[in-house]
Amino acid sequence: MSTLERSAGTRIPEGETFPLIFERSREGRRAWSLPEVGVDAPSLDELIPADQRRAAPPRLPEVSELDLVRHYTRLSQRNWAIDVGAYPLGSCTMKYNPKVAEDAAAMPGFSRLHPMADDDLAQGALELLGTLEKALCNATGMARLTLQPAAGAQGELTGLLIMRAHHKKQKSERRRVIIPDSAHGTNPASVSLAGWKAEEVRSDDRGLVDLEALEKALDDDVAGIMLTNPNTLGLFERDIVEIGRMVHEIGGLLYYDGANFNSIVGLCRPGDMGFDIVHMNLHKTFATPHGGGGPGSGPLAVSDRLEKFLPKPVLSWDEGAERWFWDDDRPDSIGRIHSFFGNFGINVRAYTYLRSLGPEGLKSVAEHAVLNANYLRVLISEAFPTAYPGTCMHEFVATAKPLKKFGVKGMDVAKRLIDLGYHPPTVYFPLVVEEALMVEPTETESKETIDGLAAALNQIAHEAETDPDLLHNAPVTTPSRRPNEAEAARHLKVRWTPE
Protein backbone atom coordinates (compact mmCIF):
# COMPACT_ATOMS: atom_id res chain seq x y z
CA MET A 1 0.00 0.00 0.00
CA SER A 2 1.45 3.36 -0.95
CA THR A 3 1.46 6.21 1.52
CA LEU A 4 -1.09 8.13 -0.54
CA GLU A 5 -3.52 5.23 -0.48
CA ARG A 6 -2.92 4.85 3.21
CA SER A 7 -3.71 8.49 3.76
CA ALA A 8 -6.74 8.29 1.46
CA GLY A 9 -7.92 5.37 3.57
CA THR A 10 -8.67 7.78 6.37
CA ARG A 11 -10.96 9.74 3.96
CA ILE A 12 -9.65 13.12 4.92
CA PRO A 13 -9.69 15.33 1.82
CA GLU A 14 -6.49 17.32 1.41
CA GLY A 15 -6.78 20.80 2.79
CA GLU A 16 -9.91 20.02 4.74
CA THR A 17 -10.33 22.37 7.65
CA PHE A 18 -11.50 20.84 10.85
CA PRO A 19 -13.96 22.89 12.90
CA LEU A 20 -14.13 22.64 16.67
CA ILE A 21 -17.27 21.07 18.11
CA PHE A 22 -18.19 24.60 19.28
CA GLU A 23 -18.04 25.85 15.70
CA ARG A 24 -20.43 23.08 14.57
CA SER A 25 -22.97 24.34 17.11
CA ARG A 26 -26.38 25.60 15.87
CA GLU A 27 -28.73 27.25 18.30
CA GLY A 28 -31.45 24.91 19.53
CA ARG A 29 -30.06 21.75 17.91
CA ARG A 30 -30.14 18.75 20.26
CA ALA A 31 -28.82 15.16 20.42
CA TRP A 32 -31.73 14.08 22.60
CA SER A 33 -35.46 14.45 23.11
CA LEU A 34 -37.38 13.63 26.27
CA PRO A 35 -41.12 13.18 26.78
CA GLU A 36 -43.12 15.74 28.75
CA VAL A 37 -42.76 15.32 32.50
CA GLY A 38 -45.85 13.49 33.72
CA VAL A 39 -45.63 14.41 37.40
CA ASP A 40 -45.49 17.67 39.28
CA ALA A 41 -41.91 18.81 39.36
CA PRO A 42 -40.69 20.82 42.33
CA SER A 43 -39.61 24.34 41.47
CA LEU A 44 -35.94 24.97 40.87
CA ASP A 45 -35.88 27.37 43.86
CA GLU A 46 -36.85 24.48 46.12
CA LEU A 47 -34.02 22.30 44.80
CA ILE A 48 -31.14 24.78 44.49
CA PRO A 49 -31.18 28.20 46.21
CA ALA A 50 -31.00 31.05 43.69
CA ASP A 51 -27.68 32.34 45.03
CA GLN A 52 -26.04 29.00 44.28
CA ARG A 53 -27.19 28.92 40.65
CA ARG A 54 -25.28 30.39 37.74
CA ALA A 55 -26.80 33.48 36.14
CA ALA A 56 -26.51 32.31 32.55
CA PRO A 57 -26.41 28.77 31.14
CA PRO A 58 -22.95 27.49 30.17
CA ARG A 59 -22.03 27.89 26.53
CA LEU A 60 -22.10 24.26 25.43
CA PRO A 61 -22.04 23.10 21.82
CA GLU A 62 -25.53 22.43 20.44
CA VAL A 63 -25.26 19.56 17.93
CA SER A 64 -27.25 16.56 16.74
CA GLU A 65 -26.26 13.02 17.66
CA LEU A 66 -24.98 12.41 14.13
CA ASP A 67 -22.90 15.63 14.20
CA LEU A 68 -21.43 14.45 17.47
CA VAL A 69 -20.60 10.92 16.27
CA ARG A 70 -19.05 12.18 13.02
CA HIS A 71 -17.03 14.86 14.77
CA TYR A 72 -15.30 12.46 17.14
CA THR A 73 -14.99 9.63 14.64
CA ARG A 74 -13.26 11.93 12.14
CA LEU A 75 -11.07 13.32 14.89
CA SER A 76 -10.03 9.77 15.83
CA GLN A 77 -9.16 9.04 12.17
CA ARG A 78 -6.60 11.83 12.30
CA ASN A 79 -4.85 10.15 15.16
CA TRP A 80 -2.23 7.44 15.21
CA ALA A 81 -2.80 4.42 17.42
CA ILE A 82 -1.32 1.01 18.08
CA ASP A 83 -4.45 -0.46 16.41
CA VAL A 84 -3.45 1.42 13.21
CA GLY A 85 0.25 0.64 12.92
CA ALA A 86 3.66 0.25 14.54
CA TYR A 87 4.52 2.66 17.33
CA PRO A 88 8.22 2.27 18.24
CA LEU A 89 8.22 5.18 20.71
CA GLY A 90 11.26 4.47 22.91
CA SER A 91 10.72 4.16 26.66
CA CYS A 92 6.93 4.05 26.20
CA THR A 93 6.43 0.33 25.46
CA MET A 94 3.62 0.84 22.97
CA LYS A 95 2.62 -2.79 22.72
CA TYR A 96 -0.69 -4.20 21.54
CA ASN A 97 -3.51 -3.94 24.09
CA PRO A 98 -5.36 -7.28 23.82
CA LYS A 99 -9.11 -6.98 23.32
CA VAL A 100 -9.82 -9.82 25.76
CA ALA A 101 -8.81 -7.39 28.52
CA GLU A 102 -11.47 -4.96 27.29
CA ASP A 103 -14.06 -7.76 27.47
CA ALA A 104 -13.07 -8.52 31.05
CA ALA A 105 -13.18 -4.88 32.14
CA ALA A 106 -16.62 -4.46 30.54
CA MET A 107 -18.15 -7.33 32.57
CA PRO A 108 -21.01 -5.77 34.54
CA GLY A 109 -19.71 -7.20 37.83
CA PHE A 110 -16.71 -4.93 37.41
CA SER A 111 -17.97 -2.06 35.28
CA ARG A 112 -21.16 -1.46 37.27
CA LEU A 113 -19.68 -1.95 40.70
CA HIS A 114 -20.05 1.22 42.79
CA PRO A 115 -16.83 2.34 44.47
CA MET A 116 -18.79 2.93 47.70
CA ALA A 117 -20.20 -0.61 47.69
CA ASP A 118 -19.76 -2.45 50.97
CA ASP A 119 -16.78 -4.84 51.05
CA ASP A 120 -19.22 -7.75 51.42
CA LEU A 121 -20.84 -6.84 48.08
CA ALA A 122 -17.52 -6.55 46.28
CA GLN A 123 -15.64 -9.70 47.31
CA GLY A 124 -15.02 -10.74 43.69
CA ALA A 125 -13.49 -7.41 42.76
CA LEU A 126 -11.40 -7.36 45.93
CA GLU A 127 -10.16 -10.87 45.22
CA LEU A 128 -9.07 -9.73 41.76
CA LEU A 129 -7.11 -6.83 43.31
CA GLY A 130 -5.62 -9.12 45.95
CA THR A 131 -4.57 -11.69 43.34
CA LEU A 132 -3.14 -8.95 41.10
CA GLU A 133 -1.10 -7.59 44.02
CA LYS A 134 0.31 -11.03 44.72
CA ALA A 135 1.17 -11.66 41.06
CA LEU A 136 2.91 -8.28 40.70
CA CYS A 137 4.81 -8.82 43.97
CA ASN A 138 5.95 -12.19 42.63
CA ALA A 139 7.05 -10.62 39.34
CA THR A 140 9.08 -7.88 41.08
CA GLY A 141 10.32 -9.86 44.08
CA MET A 142 8.76 -7.44 46.57
CA ALA A 143 6.70 -7.96 49.74
CA ARG A 144 3.61 -5.76 49.28
CA LEU A 145 2.27 -3.08 46.98
CA THR A 146 -0.34 -0.39 46.55
CA LEU A 147 -2.51 -0.18 43.43
CA GLN A 148 -3.46 3.44 44.15
CA PRO A 149 -0.99 5.41 41.95
CA ALA A 150 -2.63 6.48 38.68
CA ALA A 151 0.60 6.51 36.66
CA GLY A 152 4.34 5.95 36.89
CA ALA A 153 5.14 9.49 38.03
CA GLN A 154 2.59 9.24 40.85
CA GLY A 155 4.17 5.93 41.79
CA GLU A 156 7.52 7.73 41.93
CA LEU A 157 6.16 10.39 44.26
CA THR A 158 4.53 7.72 46.45
CA GLY A 159 7.84 5.83 46.61
CA LEU A 160 9.77 8.97 47.55
CA LEU A 161 7.23 9.81 50.28
CA ILE A 162 7.75 6.30 51.64
CA MET A 163 11.53 6.86 51.46
CA ARG A 164 11.02 10.08 53.44
CA ALA A 165 8.81 8.33 56.02
CA HIS A 166 11.49 5.64 56.43
CA HIS A 167 14.29 8.13 57.10
CA LYS A 168 12.05 10.15 59.42
CA LYS A 169 11.33 7.02 61.43
CA GLN A 170 15.09 6.41 61.63
CA LYS A 171 15.46 10.06 62.79
CA SER A 172 17.85 10.61 59.93
CA GLU A 173 17.88 13.98 58.13
CA ARG A 174 18.77 13.59 54.47
CA ARG A 175 18.43 16.03 51.59
CA ARG A 176 19.71 14.49 48.35
CA VAL A 177 18.62 11.74 45.96
CA ILE A 178 21.09 10.45 43.37
CA ILE A 179 19.92 10.12 39.77
CA PRO A 180 22.12 8.86 36.91
CA ASP A 181 22.22 11.04 33.78
CA SER A 182 20.65 8.20 31.79
CA ALA A 183 17.64 8.09 34.13
CA HIS A 184 14.03 8.63 33.20
CA GLY A 185 13.08 12.29 32.80
CA THR A 186 10.39 12.26 35.47
CA ASN A 187 12.82 11.18 38.24
CA PRO A 188 14.36 14.59 39.01
CA ALA A 189 10.90 16.19 38.90
CA SER A 190 9.52 13.66 41.40
CA VAL A 191 12.52 14.24 43.69
CA SER A 192 11.83 18.00 43.65
CA LEU A 193 8.15 17.48 44.32
CA ALA A 194 9.00 15.28 47.30
CA GLY A 195 11.05 18.18 48.71
CA TRP A 196 14.49 16.75 47.99
CA LYS A 197 17.38 17.81 45.82
CA ALA A 198 18.28 15.68 42.81
CA GLU A 199 21.97 15.08 42.21
CA GLU A 200 23.10 13.79 38.84
CA VAL A 201 25.75 11.09 38.47
CA ARG A 202 27.26 10.66 35.03
CA SER A 203 27.46 7.51 32.92
CA ASP A 204 30.81 6.04 31.96
CA ASP A 205 31.86 5.11 28.44
CA ARG A 206 29.91 1.85 28.70
CA GLY A 207 26.73 3.94 29.11
CA LEU A 208 26.38 2.57 32.67
CA VAL A 209 26.53 4.24 36.10
CA ASP A 210 30.09 5.43 36.77
CA LEU A 211 30.94 3.69 40.05
CA GLU A 212 33.72 6.13 40.89
CA ALA A 213 31.41 9.11 40.43
CA LEU A 214 28.75 7.34 42.51
CA GLU A 215 31.23 6.62 45.31
CA LYS A 216 32.11 10.32 45.41
CA ALA A 217 28.46 11.41 45.54
CA LEU A 218 27.47 9.04 48.37
CA ASP A 219 27.45 10.30 51.96
CA ASP A 220 25.04 10.27 54.90
CA ASP A 221 23.06 13.16 53.36
CA VAL A 222 21.89 10.87 50.52
CA ALA A 223 18.36 9.47 51.00
CA GLY A 224 18.62 7.05 48.11
CA ILE A 225 19.12 6.50 44.40
CA MET A 226 16.57 6.25 41.59
CA LEU A 227 17.52 3.85 38.82
CA THR A 228 15.89 2.11 35.96
CA ASN A 229 17.40 -1.19 34.91
CA PRO A 230 17.94 -1.59 32.04
CA ASN A 231 18.64 2.12 31.84
CA THR A 232 17.29 4.63 29.36
CA LEU A 233 20.02 3.68 26.88
CA GLY A 234 18.53 0.17 26.86
CA LEU A 235 21.59 -1.22 28.67
CA PHE A 236 21.53 -3.53 31.67
CA GLU A 237 23.33 -2.06 34.71
CA ARG A 238 25.79 -4.90 35.26
CA ASP A 239 27.04 -3.46 38.54
CA ILE A 240 23.59 -3.30 40.07
CA VAL A 241 24.45 -5.55 43.03
CA GLU A 242 27.54 -3.46 43.80
CA ILE A 243 25.52 -0.22 43.41
CA GLY A 244 22.98 -1.64 45.87
CA ARG A 245 25.70 -2.50 48.36
CA MET A 246 27.21 1.00 48.11
CA VAL A 247 23.88 2.79 48.58
CA HIS A 248 22.74 0.56 51.45
CA GLU A 249 26.07 1.03 53.20
CA ILE A 250 25.41 4.75 53.69
CA GLY A 251 21.85 4.02 54.83
CA GLY A 252 20.22 4.98 51.52
CA LEU A 253 17.40 3.19 49.71
CA LEU A 254 17.24 1.92 46.11
CA TYR A 255 14.28 3.00 44.00
CA TYR A 256 13.49 1.05 40.83
CA ASP A 257 11.76 2.97 38.04
CA GLY A 258 9.73 0.31 36.25
CA ALA A 259 9.70 2.15 32.92
CA ASN A 260 11.84 -0.56 31.34
CA PHE A 261 10.47 -3.56 33.21
CA ASN A 262 9.24 -5.06 29.92
CA SER A 263 12.74 -6.27 29.11
CA ILE A 264 13.24 -8.33 32.27
CA VAL A 265 9.73 -9.34 33.36
CA GLY A 266 9.65 -13.06 34.08
CA LEU A 267 13.46 -13.28 33.73
CA CYS A 268 14.80 -11.42 36.75
CA ARG A 269 13.40 -9.33 39.60
CA PRO A 270 14.25 -5.89 41.01
CA GLY A 271 13.77 -7.28 44.53
CA ASP A 272 16.56 -9.81 43.91
CA MET A 273 18.83 -7.01 42.63
CA GLY A 274 18.51 -5.27 46.00
CA PHE A 275 15.85 -2.66 45.27
CA ASP A 276 13.73 -1.47 48.21
CA ILE A 277 10.99 0.38 46.29
CA VAL A 278 9.67 -0.48 42.82
CA HIS A 279 7.03 1.03 40.61
CA MET A 280 5.55 -0.62 37.56
CA ASN A 281 3.69 0.94 34.65
CA LEU A 282 0.75 -1.37 33.97
CA HIS A 283 0.12 0.68 30.80
CA LYS A 284 3.57 -0.32 29.54
CA THR A 285 4.58 -3.80 30.68
CA PHE A 286 1.07 -5.11 31.33
CA ALA A 287 -0.51 -3.90 28.08
CA THR A 288 -3.25 -1.59 29.33
CA PRO A 289 -4.28 1.30 27.02
CA HIS A 290 -1.64 3.98 26.63
CA GLY A 291 -1.19 7.01 24.46
CA GLY A 292 -4.31 9.11 24.21
CA GLY A 293 -4.86 9.33 27.92
CA GLY A 294 -4.93 5.80 29.30
CA PRO A 295 -5.70 6.25 32.15
CA GLY A 296 -2.52 4.72 33.51
CA SER A 297 -1.77 2.68 36.57
CA GLY A 298 1.54 2.79 38.44
CA PRO A 299 1.49 0.28 41.31
CA LEU A 300 4.19 0.80 43.90
CA ALA A 301 5.82 -2.19 45.58
CA VAL A 302 8.08 -2.21 48.65
CA SER A 303 10.24 -4.62 50.60
CA ASP A 304 9.26 -6.02 53.99
CA ARG A 305 10.83 -3.28 56.08
CA LEU A 306 8.92 -0.49 54.26
CA GLU A 307 5.52 -2.21 54.18
CA LYS A 308 4.11 -0.24 57.12
CA PHE A 309 4.48 3.06 55.20
CA LEU A 310 2.31 2.03 52.21
CA PRO A 311 -0.69 4.26 51.41
CA LYS A 312 -3.86 3.20 53.19
CA PRO A 313 -6.24 1.49 53.10
CA VAL A 314 -4.37 -1.73 52.41
CA LEU A 315 -6.26 -4.72 51.06
CA SER A 316 -6.15 -7.60 53.54
CA TRP A 317 -7.53 -11.10 53.91
CA ASP A 318 -9.36 -11.95 57.12
CA GLU A 319 -8.47 -15.59 57.70
CA GLY A 320 -11.19 -16.17 60.32
CA ALA A 321 -14.07 -14.58 58.42
CA GLU A 322 -12.67 -15.73 55.04
CA ARG A 323 -13.21 -12.37 53.44
CA TRP A 324 -11.24 -9.48 51.91
CA PHE A 325 -11.41 -6.12 53.66
CA TRP A 326 -9.81 -2.67 53.46
CA ASP A 327 -7.49 -2.17 56.41
CA ASP A 328 -7.36 1.46 57.57
CA ASP A 329 -5.56 0.73 60.83
CA ARG A 330 -2.11 1.70 59.56
CA PRO A 331 -0.53 4.28 61.91
CA ASP A 332 2.73 4.62 59.91
CA SER A 333 1.04 4.95 56.50
CA ILE A 334 1.86 7.98 54.35
CA GLY A 335 -1.92 8.29 53.82
CA ARG A 336 -4.11 8.10 50.77
CA ILE A 337 -2.70 9.21 47.42
CA HIS A 338 -5.69 8.48 45.13
CA SER A 339 -9.44 8.46 45.62
CA PHE A 340 -10.90 5.00 46.15
CA PHE A 341 -8.61 2.21 44.93
CA GLY A 342 -6.69 3.54 41.92
CA ASN A 343 -7.83 3.08 38.33
CA PHE A 344 -9.79 -0.10 38.97
CA GLY A 345 -10.82 -0.85 35.36
CA ILE A 346 -7.17 -0.65 34.28
CA ASN A 347 -6.17 -3.07 37.02
CA VAL A 348 -8.80 -5.52 35.73
CA ARG A 349 -7.17 -5.32 32.28
CA ALA A 350 -3.67 -5.93 33.69
CA TYR A 351 -4.97 -8.90 35.68
CA THR A 352 -6.50 -10.34 32.52
CA TYR A 353 -3.22 -9.87 30.63
CA LEU A 354 -1.27 -11.64 33.39
CA ARG A 355 -3.72 -14.53 33.63
CA SER A 356 -3.87 -15.01 29.86
CA LEU A 357 -0.07 -15.18 29.57
CA GLY A 358 0.89 -17.07 32.72
CA PRO A 359 4.48 -17.15 34.02
CA GLU A 360 5.90 -18.81 30.88
CA GLY A 361 4.10 -16.38 28.59
CA LEU A 362 5.38 -13.44 30.60
CA LYS A 363 8.93 -14.70 30.22
CA SER A 364 8.54 -14.87 26.46
CA VAL A 365 7.30 -11.25 26.48
CA ALA A 366 10.70 -10.09 27.71
CA GLU A 367 12.62 -12.47 25.46
CA HIS A 368 10.79 -11.33 22.33
CA ALA A 369 10.98 -7.66 23.29
CA VAL A 370 14.78 -7.98 23.53
CA LEU A 371 15.02 -10.06 20.35
CA ASN A 372 12.91 -7.61 18.33
CA ALA A 373 14.93 -4.60 19.52
CA ASN A 374 18.24 -6.24 18.68
CA TYR A 375 17.00 -7.40 15.28
CA LEU A 376 15.93 -3.85 14.38
CA ARG A 377 19.12 -2.37 15.89
CA VAL A 378 21.28 -4.44 13.58
CA LEU A 379 19.12 -3.83 10.48
CA ILE A 380 19.59 -0.06 10.73
CA SER A 381 23.04 0.03 12.35
CA GLU A 382 24.87 1.21 9.26
CA ALA A 383 22.73 4.33 8.77
CA PHE A 384 21.91 4.91 12.43
CA PRO A 385 24.65 3.54 14.70
CA THR A 386 23.97 3.11 18.40
CA ALA A 387 25.69 5.47 20.79
CA TYR A 388 27.06 2.69 22.97
CA PRO A 389 28.35 -0.62 21.69
CA GLY A 390 26.92 -4.05 22.29
CA THR A 391 23.65 -5.89 22.64
CA CYS A 392 20.70 -3.88 23.88
CA MET A 393 17.74 -4.90 25.97
CA HIS A 394 14.15 -4.00 24.90
CA GLU A 395 15.18 -0.73 23.25
CA PHE A 396 18.22 1.04 21.85
CA VAL A 397 19.38 4.60 21.37
CA ALA A 398 20.70 5.24 17.87
CA THR A 399 21.99 8.54 16.59
CA ALA A 400 21.10 10.50 13.46
CA LYS A 401 24.47 12.29 13.73
CA PRO A 402 25.82 10.77 10.45
CA LEU A 403 23.09 12.68 8.56
CA LYS A 404 24.15 16.06 9.97
CA LYS A 405 26.55 16.55 7.09
CA PHE A 406 23.54 16.64 4.75
CA GLY A 407 21.79 19.22 6.93
CA VAL A 408 19.35 16.61 8.24
CA LYS A 409 18.46 16.25 11.92
CA GLY A 410 16.88 13.58 14.06
CA MET A 411 13.59 15.48 14.02
CA ASP A 412 13.54 15.38 10.18
CA VAL A 413 14.00 11.60 10.26
CA ALA A 414 11.12 11.29 12.74
CA LYS A 415 8.78 13.46 10.65
CA ARG A 416 9.58 11.62 7.41
CA LEU A 417 8.84 8.28 9.09
CA ILE A 418 5.23 9.47 9.54
CA ASP A 419 4.91 9.80 5.75
CA LEU A 420 6.16 6.25 5.37
CA GLY A 421 3.44 4.92 7.68
CA TYR A 422 5.15 4.51 11.06
CA HIS A 423 4.98 6.37 14.34
CA PRO A 424 8.37 8.04 14.99
CA PRO A 425 10.71 6.88 17.73
CA THR A 426 11.40 9.12 20.72
CA VAL A 427 13.82 11.85 19.63
CA TYR A 428 16.38 13.96 21.51
CA PHE A 429 16.19 11.77 24.60
CA PRO A 430 18.20 10.74 26.52
CA LEU A 431 20.20 13.96 26.48
CA VAL A 432 23.53 12.12 26.78
CA VAL A 433 23.24 11.08 23.12
CA GLU A 434 23.47 13.65 20.32
CA GLU A 435 20.58 13.55 17.81
CA ALA A 436 19.14 10.63 19.74
CA LEU A 437 16.59 8.26 18.21
CA MET A 438 15.26 6.01 20.95
CA VAL A 439 13.61 2.98 19.42
CA GLU A 440 11.46 0.34 21.13
CA PRO A 441 9.63 -1.99 18.74
CA THR A 442 8.06 -4.15 21.54
CA GLU A 443 7.42 -7.88 21.38
CA THR A 444 4.03 -7.63 19.67
CA GLU A 445 5.34 -6.55 16.24
CA SER A 446 5.94 -9.25 13.63
CA LYS A 447 9.19 -9.78 11.70
CA GLU A 448 7.49 -8.33 8.60
CA THR A 449 6.55 -5.13 10.42
CA ILE A 450 10.06 -4.70 11.80
CA ASP A 451 11.55 -5.37 8.36
CA GLY A 452 9.25 -2.67 6.96
CA LEU A 453 10.24 -0.21 9.66
CA ALA A 454 13.94 -0.89 9.05
CA ALA A 455 13.48 -0.46 5.29
CA ALA A 456 11.73 2.87 5.88
CA LEU A 457 14.54 4.12 8.14
CA ASN A 458 17.22 3.02 5.68
CA GLN A 459 15.30 4.69 2.83
CA ILE A 460 15.23 7.91 4.88
CA ALA A 461 19.00 7.77 5.38
CA HIS A 462 19.36 7.48 1.59
CA GLU A 463 16.91 10.35 0.99
CA ALA A 464 18.90 12.53 3.41
CA GLU A 465 21.74 12.35 0.94
CA THR A 466 19.78 12.61 -2.31
CA ASP A 467 16.81 14.83 -1.44
CA PRO A 468 17.20 16.42 2.02
CA ASP A 469 14.27 18.82 1.46
CA LEU A 470 11.93 15.85 1.29
CA LEU A 471 12.87 15.33 4.92
CA HIS A 472 12.80 19.01 5.88
CA ASN A 473 9.24 19.34 4.57
CA ALA A 474 7.88 16.10 6.01
CA PRO A 475 5.27 15.08 6.88
CA VAL A 476 3.25 15.81 3.75
CA THR A 477 0.63 13.03 3.96
CA THR A 478 -0.92 14.02 7.29
CA PRO A 479 -3.91 16.29 8.02
CA SER A 480 -1.60 18.54 10.06
CA ARG A 481 1.85 19.43 8.75
CA ARG A 482 4.92 20.13 10.86
CA PRO A 483 4.09 22.62 13.59
CA ASN A 484 6.40 25.52 14.37
CA GLU A 485 7.47 24.11 17.72
CA ALA A 486 9.51 27.13 18.78
CA GLU A 487 6.65 29.53 18.01
CA ALA A 488 4.17 27.24 19.77
CA ALA A 489 6.36 27.09 22.89
CA ARG A 490 7.03 30.82 22.91
CA HIS A 491 3.42 31.87 22.35
CA LEU A 492 1.33 29.00 23.64
CA LYS A 493 -2.37 29.21 22.79
CA VAL A 494 -4.50 26.50 24.36
CA ARG A 495 -7.81 28.26 24.69
CA TRP A 496 -10.44 28.90 22.06
CA THR A 497 -12.71 31.88 22.57
CA PRO A 498 -15.76 32.70 20.47
CA GLU A 499 -15.62 35.74 18.19
Add this chain to the structure above:
Amino acid sequence: MSEVPDDRQYSKEHEWAKEDGSRILVGITHFAQDQLGDVVFVGLPDAGTEVEAGKPLGEVESTKSVSDIYSPVSGKVGEKNAAVEATPELVNRDPYGDGWLVSIEPSGSLEGLMDSAAYQKLLDES
Protein backbone atom coordinates in the same frame (compact mmCIF):
# COMPACT_ATOMS: atom_id res chain seq x y z
CA MET B 1 31.03 24.93 11.47
CA SER B 2 30.71 27.02 14.58
CA GLU B 3 31.98 30.53 14.93
CA VAL B 4 34.45 31.19 17.74
CA PRO B 5 35.35 34.89 18.10
CA ASP B 6 38.80 35.48 19.61
CA ASP B 7 37.82 38.48 21.77
CA ARG B 8 36.60 36.37 24.68
CA GLN B 9 37.13 33.18 26.67
CA TYR B 10 35.25 29.91 26.86
CA SER B 11 34.22 27.19 29.33
CA LYS B 12 34.04 23.49 28.54
CA GLU B 13 30.30 23.75 29.23
CA HIS B 14 30.05 26.05 26.17
CA GLU B 15 29.60 29.41 27.88
CA TRP B 16 31.60 32.46 26.87
CA ALA B 17 32.91 35.26 29.14
CA LYS B 18 33.99 38.65 27.85
CA GLU B 19 35.59 41.47 29.80
CA ASP B 20 33.64 44.71 29.43
CA GLY B 21 35.27 47.35 31.63
CA SER B 22 35.10 46.14 35.20
CA ARG B 23 32.32 43.66 34.50
CA ILE B 24 32.18 40.39 32.63
CA LEU B 25 29.49 39.58 30.09
CA VAL B 26 28.36 35.96 29.92
CA GLY B 27 26.50 34.07 27.22
CA ILE B 28 26.37 30.68 25.50
CA THR B 29 28.36 29.85 22.39
CA HIS B 30 27.21 29.47 18.81
CA PHE B 31 27.87 25.74 19.13
CA ALA B 32 25.70 25.55 22.28
CA GLN B 33 22.72 27.32 20.70
CA ASP B 34 23.05 25.13 17.60
CA GLN B 35 23.02 21.99 19.74
CA LEU B 36 20.03 23.21 21.74
CA GLY B 37 17.96 24.21 18.73
CA ASP B 38 15.24 26.85 18.97
CA VAL B 39 15.44 28.48 22.40
CA VAL B 40 11.98 29.10 23.88
CA PHE B 41 12.74 30.20 27.47
CA VAL B 42 15.66 31.68 29.36
CA GLY B 43 15.66 31.80 33.19
CA LEU B 44 18.24 34.21 34.64
CA PRO B 45 19.22 35.25 38.18
CA ASP B 46 18.35 38.71 39.48
CA ALA B 47 20.94 41.44 39.99
CA GLY B 48 22.87 40.93 43.22
CA THR B 49 22.72 37.10 43.15
CA GLU B 50 26.03 35.51 44.16
CA VAL B 51 27.30 33.04 41.57
CA GLU B 52 30.13 30.55 41.71
CA ALA B 53 32.35 29.44 38.84
CA GLY B 54 31.23 26.04 37.54
CA LYS B 55 27.86 26.16 39.34
CA PRO B 56 24.50 26.70 37.59
CA LEU B 57 23.43 30.34 37.33
CA GLY B 58 20.29 29.87 35.26
CA GLU B 59 18.69 27.69 32.63
CA VAL B 60 17.88 27.73 28.98
CA GLU B 61 15.02 25.74 27.49
CA SER B 62 14.74 24.77 23.84
CA THR B 63 12.21 22.67 21.96
CA LYS B 64 14.54 19.73 22.69
CA SER B 65 15.57 20.11 26.31
CA VAL B 66 16.23 22.20 29.40
CA SER B 67 19.89 22.85 30.19
CA ASP B 68 21.66 24.57 33.05
CA ILE B 69 23.86 27.56 32.30
CA TYR B 70 27.08 27.31 34.32
CA SER B 71 28.77 30.44 35.51
CA PRO B 72 32.24 30.76 33.98
CA VAL B 73 33.35 33.01 36.84
CA SER B 74 32.57 33.66 40.54
CA GLY B 75 31.04 36.97 41.57
CA LYS B 76 27.79 38.88 41.82
CA VAL B 77 25.24 39.33 39.04
CA GLY B 78 25.30 42.97 37.94
CA GLU B 79 22.54 42.90 35.37
CA LYS B 80 20.49 40.34 33.49
CA ASN B 81 19.59 40.77 29.86
CA ALA B 82 15.85 41.44 30.10
CA ALA B 83 15.60 41.48 26.29
CA VAL B 84 16.64 37.85 26.09
CA GLU B 85 14.05 36.81 28.68
CA ALA B 86 11.33 38.51 26.63
CA THR B 87 12.71 37.40 23.25
CA PRO B 88 14.57 34.11 23.79
CA GLU B 89 15.26 33.67 20.06
CA LEU B 90 17.99 36.33 20.46
CA VAL B 91 20.15 33.51 21.86
CA ASN B 92 19.88 31.70 18.51
CA ARG B 93 20.11 34.81 16.36
CA ASP B 94 23.05 36.54 18.00
CA PRO B 95 24.64 34.37 20.75
CA TYR B 96 27.78 36.52 21.02
CA GLY B 97 26.01 39.91 20.82
CA ASP B 98 22.40 40.81 21.67
CA GLY B 99 21.92 37.28 23.02
CA TRP B 100 24.22 37.83 26.04
CA LEU B 101 22.67 36.57 29.28
CA VAL B 102 24.08 38.29 32.38
CA SER B 103 26.86 40.62 33.45
CA ILE B 104 28.90 39.60 36.47
CA GLU B 105 30.95 41.73 38.86
CA PRO B 106 33.73 39.21 39.31
CA SER B 107 35.31 38.25 42.61
CA GLY B 108 37.53 35.66 40.95
CA SER B 109 39.58 35.61 37.78
CA LEU B 110 38.92 34.11 34.35
CA GLU B 111 41.76 31.70 34.87
CA GLY B 112 40.87 28.16 33.93
CA LEU B 113 38.83 29.24 30.90
CA MET B 114 39.95 28.51 27.35
CA ASP B 115 40.99 30.95 24.66
CA SER B 116 39.34 30.74 21.25
CA ALA B 117 41.98 28.40 19.83
CA ALA B 118 41.64 25.93 22.70
CA TYR B 119 37.83 26.07 22.51
CA GLN B 120 37.90 25.53 18.75
CA LYS B 121 40.09 22.48 19.37
CA LEU B 122 37.55 21.15 21.88
CA LEU B 123 34.80 21.55 19.26
CA ASP B 124 36.89 19.84 16.57
CA GLU B 125 37.42 16.87 18.84
CA SER B 126 33.78 16.45 19.87
